[in-house]
Structures are given as structure tokens and as C-alpha cells.
Amino acid sequence: MVKTRFAPSPTGYLHVGGARTALFSWLYARHCGGQFVLRIEDTDRERSTQPAIDAILESMQWLDLSWDEGPYYQTKRFDRYKEVIDELIAKGHAYKCYCSKERLEAMREEQMKEGKKPRYDGHCRHDETQHSADEPYVVRFRNPDTGTVAFDDMVKGHIEFQNSELDDFIIQRSDGTPTYNFCVVVDDFDMGITHVIRGDDHVNNTPRQINLYKAMGAAVPVFGHLAMILGDDGTKLSKRHGAVSVMQYREDGYLPEALLNYLVRLGWSHGDQELFSREQMIELFTPEAITKSASSFNTKKLNWINAQYIKTLPVEQLAAELLWHMEREGLNKDNGPDPVLVVKAYAERCQTLKEMAQKARCYYEDFSEYDAAGVKKWIKEGSIEVLERSLAALEGLESWDAASIDKVLEELAASMEIGMGKVGQPLRLAMTGTPTSPGIGDTMLLVGRERTYARIKQAIEHFSK
Ligand code: GLU
Numbered sequence: 001m002v003k004t005r006f007a008p009s010p011t012g013y014l015h016v017g018g019a020r021t022a023l024f025s026w027l028y029a030r031h032c033g034g035q036f037v038l039r040i041e042d043t044d045r046e047r048s049t050q051p052a053i054d055a056i057l058e059s060m061q062w063l064d065l066s067w068d069e070g071p072y073y074q075t076k077r078f079d080r081y082k083e084v085i086d087e088l089i090a091k092g093h094a095y096k097c098y099c100s101k102e103r104l105e106a107m108r109e110e111q112m113k114e115g116k117k118p119r120y121d122g123h124c125r126h127d128e129t130q131h132s133a134d135e136p137y138v139v140r141f142r143n144p145d146t147g148t149v150a151f152d153d154m155v156k157g158h159i160e161f162q163n164s165e166l167d168d169f170i171i172q173r174s175d176g177t178p179t180y181n182f183c184v185v186v187d188d189f190d191m192g193i194t195h196v197i198r199g200d201d202h203v204n205n206t207p208r209q210i211n212l213y214k215a216m217g218a219a220v221p222v223f224g225h226l227a228m229i230l231g232d233d234g235t236k237l238s239k240r241h242g243a244v245s246v247m248q249y250r251e252d253g254y255l256p257e258a259l260l261n262y263l264v265r266l267g268w269s270h271g272d273q274e275l276f277s278r279e280q281m282i283e284l285f286t287p288e289a290i291t292k293s294a295s296s297f298n299t300k301k302l303n304w305i306n307a308q309y310i311k312t313l314p315v316e317q318l319a320a321e322l323l324w325h326m327e328r329e330g331l332n333k334d335n336g337p338d339p340v341l342v343v344k345a346y347a348e349r350c351q352t353l354k355e356m357a358q359k360a361r362c363y364y365e366d367f368s369e370y371d372a373a374g375v376k377k378w379i380k381e382g383s384i385e386v387l388e389r390s391l392a393a394l395e396g397l398e399s400w401d402a403a404s405i406d407k408v409l410e411e412l413a414a415s416m417e418i419g420m421g422k423v424g425q426p427l428r429l430a431m432t433g434t435p436t437s438p439g440i441g442d443t444m445l446l447v448g449r450e451r452t453y454a455r456i457k458q459a460i461e462h463f464s465k
Pocket of ligand 1: 006007008009041184197198199202
């Protein structure tokens with residue numbers, strides 16, 4: 001059975017690169033009917049934080065990338081790592097290294113001077129000296145001296161390293177804590193991981209890890225290294241490019257469905273199809289279609305995808321996410337229409353739900369200011385009369401629905417022999433404080449009957465001055 005994992009280091013929020021790695025691992029497991037493991041790689045105690053762990057879990061949940069096992073925490077597995085290290089030492093695959101900092105530095109300097117790549121010289125491999133119990137040491141893996149390490153990467157194809165290029169890397173630091181390259185192998189082995197999908201910043205670690213698997217007598221998993229994500233400007237994606245943390249995308253009004261859809265296309269394709277439901281992604285995701293080259297983040301495209309989802313997802317689902325944004329905007333949902341109505345009226349008009357929540361402010365809060373340019377353009381001599389007659393017509397309405405409102409206002413425009421714009425625009429200003437809103441009937445429906453009357457009266461008073 002295929003078993004994949006996502007293994008973030010909790011040293012910061014989950015950024016889009018990490019989320020893409022998580023998505024691809026998750027998709028591959030789901031596509032194969034396998035399992036997906038979440039593991040928090042928190043051995044670097046200085047840089048790992050609880051808020052970062054919380055942010056990772058929150059992001060995974062928001063994206064709905066569910067895991068079958070975990071979250072495992074490496075800090076809870078120290079006994080196991082110790083056990084494997086002792087075993088490796090006993091079998092001669094690892095050894096204690098007592099080399100001082102000074103010696104290592106001198107060695108490095110010497111190697112650099114000779115134009116060689118700095119690497120540990122294996123000095124303590126055959127160390128016969130007696131060491132006192134309190135003398136500090138690290139544990140190094142005894143890497144083979146000759147031969148090659150090769151693997152067939154799911155994305156990059158055949159990759160080969162010379163063992164002579166690799167040195168005896170540290171698997172346990174002098175403070176007794178195990179290192180990443182070691183823990184990751186023990187974990188992936190213990191957890192039965194069959195496919196390791198991760199960023200290609202780890203390609204150079206892979207041969208070391210493969211040698212460790214072999215020393216442990218463990219089966220080597222299949223590796224798939226994903227190419228980097230670049231910013232719009234071709235440089236490595238970073239904070240400079242705007243939002244990079246998954247939860248910031250939520251704050252900015254993106255839907256998890258849209259972000260996932262956007263991320264799946266960053267380095268994977270299926271013909272020229274752009275929109276994929278979660279089910280389609282799972283069905284169609286094959287590693288053969290993962291691209292070898294780096295992909296560039298494109299905010300315009302993300303906005304377009306988000307807009308598509310706002311147009312097509314069930315309104316109740318959108319309303320729930322809109323409510324989250326309304327709360328962030330300080331809007332009281334009890335002081336206005338059902339958010340489902342806002343979604344219905346605005347789904348075609350917004351790229352993000354944050355934008356929608358901001359546009360909805362006027363339906364939940366009264367205001368006394370009007371958009372100056374709109375007023376200048378639309379409030380003319382006859383506007384007060386238009387507002388007064390609109391009020392009278394609307395007060396006479398039997399049924400308060402969008403079609404009836406539109407109809408009575410169209411009739412008014414016709415009877416006054418003026419264009420609908422001259423009726424609708426002053427009313428929009430009265431309803432929302434701005435000259436842009438959905439159809440006037442829908443807008444008034446959102447404002448509500450009594451409030452519509454009150455706002456027209458307020459506008460008459462305001463514009464009469
Ligand atoms: N913890 C590593 C990282 O966050 C990932 C390790 C792996 O996937 O092998 O970069």
C-alpha cells in the first residue's frame with residue numbers, strides 16, 4: 001500500500017511551498033487509495049515553536065488535507081532514535097567523534113586552501129584513545145568511501161551521487177539530540193512510508209539518507225522532489241511577494257478549494273484544464289505529469305480561480321466563509337440580511353470574500369457619508385424629486401421582492417421620461433453610499449424595507465443641503 005507523509009519543521013507558518021508539498025503527497029496517497037501521515041519535525045528545539053505547530057495544523061485543517069496517522073512529533077521519539085544510534089554504533093555504521101572545533105576548523109581551512117570541497121576526514125573512525133565520560137562528542141554516520149548512490153526520482157528521473165562526495169555526517173549532536181537527516185530516515189522507516197514527496201531543496205540530502213537506510217537494513221522508499229515555486233518576478237517566493245502563509249490567504253479572502261486548485265497547477269498539469277474539484281484532482285493526479293521545472297506564482301491566476309469558485313460553490317458554503325470575514329470586518333450579522341443573500345447578490349462581482357465582506361458593510365451598518373465622485377456625477381437638479389417619488393412608489397409596494405422593486409422603479413423612470421440610470425444611481429447612493437451595487441431591486445432587498453425608506457429620507461435630507 002502506498003503511504004506518503006508531510007513532514008514540516010515548525011519553524012514558521014505553513015507557506016504556499018509547504019502547502020503544495022503537502023497537497024501533492026496527500027493527492028498521491030488518495031489517488032492510490034493509500035495513506036497519508038502528518039509528522040512534525042521539531043527536533044530543532046530552538047527554532048520550533050508551538051504557534052508554528054498550531055499554524056501548520058490550522059492550515060492543514062482549513063485546506064482539508066486530512067491525515068490518516070499523526071501528527072507524530074519527533075521530540076516524542078528520542079528514545080527510539082537513541083536505540084537506532086546505539087545499534088548503528090554497535091554494528092560499525094556509526095561512531096563517536098571527539099574532534100574539537102579547532103581541529104575541524106583547521107582541517108576545513110587546509111582543504112579550502114588546497115581547493116578541495118571541505119568534508120570531514122574520518123579522523124575518529126579508528127580512534128583508539130580513551131575518553132572520559134564527560135568529554136563531548138558527536139555521532140557520525142560512517143558513509144561508504146567508494147561507489148555510487150543512485151535513485152530514480154519520481155519527478156527528476158535518474159539521479160546519481162558519488163560516495164566520495166559525501167562525508168561522515170553527524171547524526172547526533174554534542175548535546176545528544178539527533179539530526180534531521182537521521183530522524184527522517186528512522187521515521188520514514190518506522191512509519192512505513194513508501195513514497196517521499198518533498199521539495200527539491202532536499203535532493204542533496206537524499207543520497208545520505210539512502211546510505212542510512214541501507215546501513216539499517218531497511219527498504220529505500222521512492223523519492224519525488226518537487227521543483228521550487230518562484231514569485232511573479234522569477235525570484236524565490238518570499239514575503240516580498242505578498243501573502244505567503246496559507247492562513248494569510250484565508251485572511252485575504254481566498255477559499256480553500258481555490259487555493260488547492262491553484263496549488264495543484266503549480267507544477268502539475270492535466271492538458272490545459274485549469275479548474276479541478278477535489279475529487280477530480282484525486283482521480284487525475286499522476287506523478288508523471290509533475291513538471292520538472294520551477295513554477296511561478298501568479299496572483300492574477302489565483303484571483304481568477306477564486307472568482308470561479310465564488311461563482312460556483314454552493315451559496316451556503318460560501319456564506320459560512322463570508323461570515324468568518326464579516327466577523328473580521330467587525331460586522332454584526334444580526335443587524336442585516338442573511339449572508340446567503342449577500343452571496344447571491346455579489347457572487348459575480350467579487351474576486352475574494354474579503355472584498356465581499358467589505359462591500360457588505362452598508363447592509364449591516366448605517367452610514368452618513370457618500371462617495372464624493374458618485375454624488376458629483378449623479379446627484380443633479382431633479383434627483384431630489386426622483387428620490388421623493390421613488391420613496392412614495394416603494395411605500396406603495398405590496399410585495400417586497402427584487403422583481404417588484406425593479407418594476408415599480410422602471411415604471412417611475414418611464415413616467416418621468418428619464419433613463420433608468422437617473423433613478424437607479426441616486427437610489428444606489430442612498431442605499432450604499434456608493435454608485436456601485438448589484439441590481440437596485442437586489443440592493444434594496446439586502447438593505448431591507450424599513451431601512452430602505454429611512455435611507456432614502458436620509459439621502460433627501462443630505463442632498464437637499
Ligand atoms: N522537515 C523538513 C522540512 O520542513 C522536510 C523533511 C522531508 O520532507 O524529508 O523541510
